[in-house]
Amino acid sequence: MVLSLVSLCAMEVVRDHSSSPCWLRWVPRELYRPLLQASFTDSRPLAVGELVQRWPERTLRVGGRRKPNQTGPNRLCIQALLLAVVRGMSDQRYALQILDLCGLQGDEGGMGDTMGGWSLTVALCTMVVQARARAQRAQRERKRFSALEREKDGKRERGRCKRGKETNGDVAASPDDEELGGNDSEEMESCGSVSEEELIKGVRRRMEVERRREIAGLGGSRKEVEEKDVSSDVLLHVRADLFVNARSWERFRGALSTVGPLKLQCRYLRVEEISVTRIRTLLGLLPRQGLLGIDVRYSSLGVAGLAELLPLLSTFPALNSLRLHYCNLDFRRDHPGQEDALRELSQGLSQLQELRRLSLTALRLPGQLRVLLSSLPQPLEVLELPYLSLSPADLAYLSCSHHASTLQQLDLSENRLDENTLTSIRRLLSQASSCLQHLTLSGCGLTDGLMGLLLPSVGGCRALKSLALALNPLSIAGLMDLVRMAVRMPSLRQLLYPNPLEDYQPGLPDLPSSAQLLDWPLDEVTDINITSSQLNRVRLESGRSDLFLTCDLLNYDKDLVD
Structure with a gap:
């Protein structure tokens, strides 16, 4: 990557933190973005904090889609950004109103000191609480200042009354007193008969009446009055992809329930190991606008639990993605009421007007794909059905459904394919040939014979960019046929191929499963680089x-x- 001259200069500037007091005062607003980008690239958290605390624009967007092999921003830089945002909100000149952190998080436990989705969510929740605490302190300071001002006014009023007493007494008015004018003299006369103690009581009484009026107007307690003062105006909207599990649920709920100058918004919500009741609570607290997708993992929903959640999901008008992974939806079990729950599930899916992506992993609903997908009002663009125990009837329906001709991504991995389903798969690929970009058939039990029958249909997918066929029992001959077909597909950019059976140690069954291919050791005598070299030779000879x-x-x- 070739850096521009502005980027190179920005990196040199942010590296010398001792000079920041000099250039921060004079840097034009057009250079804030390249300076901030350089600070993230070079991991300069102090520079990040100083730039964000003085951010001159209304919107700040950090994150977005990263390039291949590009790690996420440094953890310290993200922490410095969040702290600077809270500090900057106390300055009335602060221009920032929208902070977009969508796509900022890195991988938990990944390479480099990045901040994962869970850590970023916890940090944002802490940021909401800190912003509220700062706003409350500022509110108390304003009230204390107002009380001091009222006390000064009371002292001035008492002083005028005292001078009025002296004027009405034996002491003659001086020329300076006459310069006060008629209005002040009348006020002094009216106050002349009021004692100092009564005057103080009157000021306090008026202050108490004002407080009671505020409380009565809210119909609540003094605490509610303070909350109204703090949350009367949201100063900053923070938008991010959020990740919540059982450990962080209480903190996340508290942040969404907190009223204050900072409001948390969500683009994609991922929840893990959370009950149906808690998921319902979170959905009730999230802002209705802006939520594009929800990803539920390792939560024991059951068919009835999912049917209970779907009406809540339909209240989010922009929701276009629903992902359910290992959520204990097993229709094969003989439970009373399963048929009614599945019917409610179908009705709930029919209310998701904007749904374009559906991912169902290990839900085990054989024979029920028609009930689920036929109720969707719009055709899907992304359909992921791994480990779903699909039956021949399921695949037959899918090949003739209104989704087939619009699919851009299709994942059928770990669903056993054989001669009974091959016709449906070929019909499905034919329907999606003009739009399908990503196809995953890993672990589907495709032998050399089945793959040979399927290759013409796969080769007819003109828009295909990636093809994944790992953990299928192919020989080196079948693998060579696969690569010869792949090089004739001009749009294809990635091919994930399986290790050929010849590369494994002896002892494999004639038709090994994907689990056996995954666990069985490769033969140390056979050099797997030889297979890779043979395949790459075919690729290079084809240009x-x-x-x-x-x-x-x-x-x-x-x-x-x-």
Whole structure:
């Protein structure tokens, strides 16, 4: 990557923190963004804090889609940003009103000292509480200052009354007193008969009446009055992708329930290990506008629990993504009321007017795909159904459904494919041939014979960018046929191929499962680099240097081609 001259200069400027008092006073607003970008790139948290605390624009967007092999921002830089935002809000000249952190988080436990989604969410919740505490302190300071001003006014009033007594007594008025004018003399005469103690009581009484009027207007307590003072105007809206689990649920709920100058908004919400009741509570606290997707993982929802949540999801008008992973939806179990719950589930899905992405992992609803997908009002663009125990009837329905011709991503991994389902898969790929960009058929039990029958349909997908076929029992001959087909697809950029059966140690069954292929050791005598060299030779001889071939299942990422 070639850096511009502005970027190079910005990196040199932020590296010398001792000079920041000099250039911060004179830097034009147009250079704040490249300076902040350089501060993140070079991991300069002090520079990040100083720039954000003086941010001259209404909007600050940090994060977004990262380039391949690009790590997330340094943890200390993100912490400095959040602290600077809270500090800057106490300055009336602070221009920032919208802070967009969507896509900022890195991978938990990933390379580098990045901040993961869970840590970022906890930090944002702390930021909300800190902003409220600062606003409350500022409110108390304003009230204390107002009380002092009222006390000064009372003293001045008592002084005028005292002078009025002296004027009405034996002491003659001096020429200076006459210069006070008629109005002041009348006030002094009216106050002349009021004692100092009564005057103090009158001032205190008026202050108490004002407080009672405020409380009566709210219909609540003094604490509610203070909350109204603090939350009368939201000074800053923070938008981010949030990740909540059982450990952080209380803190997250507290942040959403807190009224103050900072309001937390969510683009994508991911929840893990949380009950249906708690998920309902969070959905009730989230702002209705702006939520694009929800991802529920490792939560024992059940069919009835999901049917209970769907009406709440329909209240978010922009929701276009629903992902459910390992949520204990198993229709094969004989539970009373399952049929009614599945019917309610179908009705709830029919209310999601903007849903375009549906991901269901390990829900085990064989034979029920028609009930689920036929109720969706709009055709899906992304459909992920791994570990779903799909039946031939499910795949037959999918190949003829209104979703088939609009699918851009399709994941059928770990669903066993055989001769009975091959016709449906070929029909499905034919329907999606003009729009399908990402196809995943890993762990589907595709042998050389099945793959040979399927290759013409896969090759007909003109828009396909990535193809994943890991953990399928292919021989080196079947693998070579796969690569020869792949190099003839001009749009294809990534191919995840399986290790051929010849690369494993002896003892594998004739038709090994994906679990056996995953656990079975590779033969140390056989050099896997030989297989890679053979496949790359076919790729290079075809002039496809832009096609990336890999058998690394753990590090494969289809999104790198977008």
